[in-house]
Amino acid sequence: MNGLSILRIILTKRKQQENPLILIVDDVPENIDVLAGVLKNNYQIRVARNGRTGIKLARMQPVPDLILLDIMMPEIDGYEVCETLKADLETKHIPIIFVSAKIAVEDEIRGLELGAVDYITKPVSPPLVTQRVKVHLALSQQNRELDRKVNEQTKVIKQTRSQIIQRLGRAAEYKDNETGMHVIRMSRYSQLLAAAAGHCEEFCELLLNAAPMHDVGKIGIPDHILKKPAALDADEWLIMKEHTQIGAEILGDGSSSSLMKMARSVALTHHEKWDGSGYPNGLVGEGIPIEGRIVAIADVFDALTSERPYKKAWKVDDAVQEIEKSAGSHFDPKLVAVFVALVPQLLEVRDSFKD
Structure with a gap:
C-alpha cells in the first residue's frame, strides 16, 4: 500500500469520526439494512436489534446525535425505549424519530407526546429519510448552541x-x-x-x-x-x-x-x-x-x-x-x-x- 492510499484511509476515517452518529433500532435486519444503506455515506451508524440493546447503545459514549427507532419490537417496544431515554439526563436531549408501519394518527400523537421529534412511516422513502435526518440534526445542533449560550449568560449573571x-x-x-x-x-x-x-x-x-x-x-x-x-x-x-x-x-x-x-x-x-x-x-x-x-x-x-x-x-x-x-x-x-x-x-x- 503506497503513501497516497494510506493518506486516503486516514482522511476517510477522520471524516467518519467527524460525521454525526445515528443509532438505528429495529428488530428486522432488512429494515436496518435499508436505513443504514441510505445514511452510511454521510453518517456514522450504530445499530441495535431490540429495545434493550437500543437503550444500552444510546447511553454508550459518545452518545448518538439522533436515533431512528422502530415501535413494534418484542419485549420492549419503541414507546418504552423512548420514554426511558427521555427520562435519562444523559440521553434526554437526543432527537428520536419513530420509524414504523403503525400509521394511525393516535400512534403518531403518542410518539410525539413521549418526546419524539418526528414520525416516518414504513416502507420508508430514502429521500424523505435523508431530509428528515438532516433537518433534525440541524435543529438539534441549533438547540445545543442555544443552550450553550444560555448557560454562558446564566454563569455571567450568577x-x-x-x-x-x-x-x-x-x-x-x-x-x-x-x-x-x-x-x-x-x-x-x-x-x-x-x-x-x-x-x-x-x-x-x-x-x-x-x-x-x-x-x-x-x-x-x-x-x-x-x-x-x-x-x-x-x-x-x-x-x-x-x-x-x-x-x-x-x-x-x-x-x-x-x-x-x-x-x-x-x-x-x-x-x-x-x-x-x-x-x-x-x-x-x-x-x-x-x-x-x-x-x-x-x-x-x-x-x-x-x-x-x-x-x-x-x-x-x-x-x-x-x-x-x-x-x-x-x-x-x-x-x-x-x-x-x-x-x-x-x-x-x-x-x-x-x-
Whole structure:
C-alpha cells in the first residue's frame, strides 16, 4: 500500500469520526439494512436489534446525535425505549424519530407526546429519510448552541449577582471594623459545612451567596454603638441586637428569589442559639433554620480566629475548643461534630483569603 492510499484511509476515517452518529433500532435486519444503506455515506451508524440493546447503545459514549427507532419490537417496544431515554439526563436531549408501519394518527400523537421529534412511516422513502435526518440534526445542533449560550449568560449573571451580594455584605463590614475578607471566608466556611452535613449542591451554592449578607443590618446601627471600644451597656445592646431584624427588613419579605429568601433567613436567625437564649426570637433547636445554624458556627469561627483592632486572633485549637464547648447551648451539636472534622479544609480557605 503506497503513501497516497494510506493518506486516503486516514482522511476517510477522520471524516467518519467527524460525521454525526445515528443509532438505528429495529428488530428486522432488512429494515436496518435499508436505513443504514441510505445514511452510511454521510453518517456514522450504530445499530441495535431490540429495545434493550437500543437503550444500552444510546447511553454508550459518545452518545448518538439522533436515533431512528422502530415501535413494534418484542419485549420492549419503541414507546418504552423512548420514554426511558427521555427520562435519562444523559440521553434526554437526543432527537428520536419513530420509524414504523403503525400509521394511525393516535400512534403518531403518542410518539410525539413521549418526546419524539418526528414520525416516518414504513416502507420508508430514502429521500424523505435523508431530509428528515438532516433537518433534525440541524435543529438539534441549533438547540445545543442555544443552550450553550444560555448557560454562558446564566454563569455571567450568577457571577455578577455573587459580586453584588459580596459588596453589599462588605458595606456592613466596613461599618463594623471588619475586613472584606471576613464575608468571603465565612461564606465559604458555610458552604463547606453545608456540603459536609449532606446538603445538596444547590443549597450549598445558595448559602455561599446568601451568607455574606448575614450582618447587612448593621448598616442601620448608629456608629457610636457599633464602633464603641468598650462593652455595650444594656440599652446599647438592645439596639445592637436590632441588626438582625434590620437586615431582614433590608432584604425584604415575600421575595420569589430563593437566594433572597435564604439571605433574609440568615440575616434574621444567625444569632439564634440552640438552647433558645439567642435573638431576636429565642428560637430553639431545629426550630432555627439550618442556614442560620450553619452560618452561626462559620461566623463565630472566623471572628475568633481573626485579628481586629479591639482583640488579637485566637489560636485555632482554642477557637475549636470554644465552639465544641458551646455545642448544645449556642450551636447545633451535630453541626459542631461536622465542623470539627472539617477544620483542616477551613484552614485552607483561611490561608487563601487572608486579611
